[in-house]
Amino acid sequence: MTQRVSRVYNTRRRVLVTGGAGFIGSHLCERLLADGCDVLCVDNFFTGTKDNIAHLIGSPHFELMRHDVTFPLYVEVDEIYNLACPAAPIHYQYDPVQTTKTSVHGAINVLGLAKRVKAKILQASTSEVYGDPQVHPQTEAYWGHVNPVGLRACYDEGKRCAETLFFDYHRQHKLRVKVARIFNTYGPRMHSNDGRVVSNFVVQALKGEPLTVYGDGSQTRSFCYVDDLVEGLVRLMASPDEFTGPVNMGNPVEFTIGELAQQVIALTGSKSRIEGKPLPSDDPRQRQPDIALAKAKLGWVPTVALAEGLPKTIDYFRKGV
Ligand code: NAD
Numbered sequence: 001m002t003q004r005v006s007r008v009y010n011t012r013r014r015v016l017v018t019g020g021a022g023f024i025g026s027h028l029c030e031r032l033l034a035d036g037c038d039v040l041c042v043d044n045f046f047t048g049t050k051d052n053i054a055h056l057i058g059s060p061h062f063e064l065m066r067h068d069v070t071f072p073l074y075v076e077v078d079e080i081y082n083l084a085c086p087a088a089p090i091h092y093q094y095d096p097v098q099t100t101k102t103s104v105h106g107a108i109n110v111l112g113l114a115k116r117v118k119a120k121i122l123q124a125s126t127s128e129v130y131g132d133p134q135v136h137p138q139t140e141a142y143w144g145h146v147n148p149v150g151l152r153a154c155y156d157e158g159k160r161c162a163e164t165l166f167f168d169y170h171r172q173h174k175l176r177v178k179v180a181r182i183f184n185t186y187g188p189r190m191h192s193n194d195g196r197v198v199s200n201f202v203v204q205a206l207k208g209e210p211l212t213v214y215g216d217g218s219q220t221r222s223f224c225y226v227d228d229l230v231e232g233l234v235r236l237m238a239s240p241d242e243f244t245g246p247v248n249m250g251n252p253v254e255f256t257i258g259e260l261a262q263q264v265i266a267l268t269g270s271k272s273r274i275e276g277k278p279l280p281s282d283d284p285r286q287r288q289p290d291i292a293l294a295k296a297k298l299g300w301v302p303t304v305a306l307a308e309g310l311p312k313t314i315d316y317f318r319k320g321v
């Protein structure tokens, strides 16, 4: 009843973004506002910051709420994007118990909320649900190879359990759910000191420090520009109810880490040299998403090449370094 009355006065879609002050979340909030939504951004600022969404504060259609998703949340919304969760190993291993709680208790709370208000709900899952994969590239049909007691388990198993909860709420309570398995994403507002390769290289190049290439640099990765990912998430949310995913989202174009280092040096005009460092013992040789499902169901393919996305990322870091 409440919902019906409020719709008379407000025809905008009311969208909750948990983790909205983070790297990806802040871009998603921006996009949803541009699409004419009323956006409620919920964040506990563990790895996110108000700086990421400062430019949105003051918009009459943007609301910021400090809240930890491991606690219940009672709000009225039409759609929920659940992004709250630290994403980089140094962040999620800082307080691993809290990481699991964020994924699992967080999922239960937002699913309970979605059930009460009949909202559509999307989970930001991860390629890490595949663990240390024995199949390349990974399709959604692959069940993964995860160590349940290792240092990464708080993240990997937390995200796997969140997926389980999403599908059980779907089967048991008929919730409209969507699960996106996100692969390496980069762009402005990514963390400058989380040890990930893109931010490391860009910051090192801008400071004129050596770029630390682990191993011989022949291992490959694929990098998705954040605007492409956000487009994928928005399309997934808008897809027919029968399409729940899980669906891979990432850029399948592979680069060697050595090539990435060269590109960063060229684009920054840096005098930095490349310095070899030992390869971490569990470093995968290759990580590449199979995005055939996203292409078929959502008509989605990434369109921003590394040569286009890297300069925008470099500009962002240039202002902060
Ligand atoms: P991020 O750390 O920048 O964003 C996560 C946000 O969640 C932060 O703002 C943080 O403060 C908030 N948060 C953490 N715990 C919370 C809690 N208990 N309650 C409320 N807010 C909380 O990371 P990101 O790269 O923007 O990642 C966003 C989502 O996408 C995460 O769920 C992550 O697992 C997923 N993901 C990201 C990548 C990537 O390459 N960046 C890859 C795979 C999956």
Ligand code: UDP
Pocket: 071, 072, 073, 074, 075, 108, 109, 110, 111, 112, 113, 114, 115, 116, 117
């Ligand atoms: N919940 C919430 N907001 C809501 C409705 C529920 O945070 O608007 C939380 C509530 O704390 C509950 C959880 O979501 O523990 C799961 O809710 P559900 O209705 O599925 O289960 P139950 O209340 O029966 O545990």
Ligand code: UDP
Pocket: 184, 195, 196, 197, 198, 200, 201, 212, 213, 214, 215, 219, 221, 257, 279, 280, 283, 284, 287
């Ligand atoms: N890497 C590197 N130098 C760095 C940081 C990372 O050569 O300063 C390499 C790392 O060994 C890996 C790749 O870059 O092969 C991607 O590392 P990252 O931690 O960013 O992501 P993931 O391994 O999870 O894909």
